[in-house]
Amino acid sequence: MSDPLLELDGLTKRFGELTAVDDVTRSIHEDDLTALIGPNGAGKTTIYNLMTGVLSPTSGSVRFMGEDVTDLEPHERVHRGLGRSYQVTNVFEGLSVRRNIRAPIIARSKQRWNLLGSTTEEIESETDRVLDLVGLGDIEDTECSALSYGDKRRVEIGVSLATDPNLVLLDEPTAGMNPTETERMVDLVQNLDAETEQSFFMTEHDIEIIFSIASRILVLDRGAVIADGTPEEIRQNERVQSAYLGGEA
Numbered sequence: 001m002s003d004p005l006l007e008l009d010g011l012t013k014r015f016g017e018l019t020a021v022d023d024v025t026r027s028i029h030e031d032d033l034t035a036l037i038g039p040n041g042a043g044k045t046t047i048y049n050l051m052t053g054v055l056s057p058t059s060g061s062v063r064f065m066g067e068d069v070t071d072l073e074p075h076e077r078v079h080r081g082l083g084r085s086y087q088v089t090n091v092f093e094g095l096s097v098r099r100n101i102r103a104p105i106i107a108r109s110k111q112r113w114n115l116l117g118s119t120t121e122e123i124e125s126e127t128d129r130v131l132d133l134v135g136l137g138d139i140e141d142t143e144c145s146a147l148s149y150g151d152k153r154r155v156e157i158g159v160s161l162a163t164d165p166n167l168v169l170l171d172e173p174t175a176g177m178n179p180t181e182t183e184r185m186v187d188l189v190q191n192l193d194a195e196t197e198q199s200f201f202m203t204e205h206d207i208e209i210i211f212s213i214a215s216r217i218l219v220l221d222r223g224a225v226i227a228d229g230t231p232e233e234i235r236q237n238e239r240v241q242s243a244y245l246g247g248e249a
């Protein structure tokens, strides 16, 4: 197996008396599309926020590509190749789709970050590449305020890809979507995983979505990982069935 991209070691987060994440030690590898599932309140968003640097752990560490990033701010992790998207859309509403996606590309080029050149042609062609990846080329000139919720989330994933990350963290990418938008988002994540060099990690509460796209599933219950395996292994895991699937399976 390849070297891990992301390593969580003894990761623990307490909010007062409540232990939201309880001593989680796991590695995320580039060959997998890894999903983290669990019932409401299991600690998925808290782990996600510990990975991205929005929260600091009570104890334990986060390593990314061999480097301890536990004390780094979210933007410092992005610069190192840890991309992210948000559960609530985070696009600039007053800017066009193209300008939203071009913004991090210009930042990369100014800071000579990830070896991007600085000519206008290089910036525009990288913007075209990312627009194409997320399937938004046709509406590149539309102002984001006029987009559907599903398209806004696609822009946001484009913004994350525009930072040229090694690993993209997606927090419930289908949350709040109607069935058509959900299907389009699932197709997008599958295609990106197949067609790009980036690796993907996602949290999700809809277990059927996860069974259809993830190659590895971590199941969280009350802050602890109770199962870790392929979709088939997770389907057959009795502990998961009683703790999580219950009546939903």
Ligand SMILES: Nc1ncnc2c1ncn2[C@@H]1O[C@H](COP(=O)(O)OP(=O)(O)OP(=O)(O)O)[C@@H](O)[C@H]1O
Binding pocket: 015, 018, 020, 038, 039, 040, 041, 042, 043, 044, 045, 046, 047, 205
């Ligand atoms: N800032 C906070 N302060 C206090 N308690 C918190 C805070 N954030 C989360 N919690 C608690 O930690 C636990 C885990 O919450 P978390 O949001 O990580 O779960 P989740 O699996 O993402 O749930 P959901 O699917 O509902 O989003 C919950 O009991 C929650 O109430």
